[in-house]
Amino acid sequence: MSTEQLEKFQDQVDIPEGVTVTLKKHMLHFVGPLGKTHKSFRTIPVNIKIEENKILLSTIEQKKRDYAILHTARSIIRNICEGLVTGYTIKMKIVFSHFPITVKVDGKSIIIENFQGERAPRLTHIVGNTKVVPKGEDVILTGEVWTDITQTAANIELRSKVKNKDHRVFLDGIYSFEKKKGIEK
Known part of the structure; x- marks a missing residue:
């Protein structure tokens, strides 16, 4: 696969100001101005890394199904971050x-x-x-x-x-x- 095709299977979510995210195994813990919550990604086949103010997501395989799962995980994380700031x-x-x-x-x-x-x-x-x-x-x-x-x-x-x-x-x-x-x- 070309690098352009491989970039399709990677994504990132910017962490808004006031929200802190920590990763323990497959569990993401979120703390924000409106409260705190957590989300388990044990059953979602996505690799997660936290660097600086970004959450980096990548798929395990390069199939169409994994592309859809990647964007579902991105939406879940983005909605949790937005909710902790605005509700x-x-x-x-x-x-x-x-x-x-x-x-x-x-x-x-x-x-x-x-x-x-x-x-x-x-x-x-x-x-x-x-x-x-x-x-x-x-x-x-x-x-x-x-x-x-x-x-x-x-x-x-x-x-x-x-x-x-x-x-x-x-x-x-x-x-x-x-x-x-x-x-x-």
């Missing part, structure tokens, strides 16, 4: 037609009560260090790690899904309507 926010809307749905947070679990008049509440869990705040008919999710926030939002949407009815008629549920950078209070 992320997802807003969700509670939609109901007859039975008013209430959302409560109890520790690391979210309780969805009175969904379609059901007596038993529906439970889901909060992933990572995501903060969930119900405000009237909105539910606001904030945090530093984008994958944790989006997974928490997906858990809420899936638990408030209408089953065994026509989903075009029964529109009750909790749906995300805004995703943005920055932590909203």
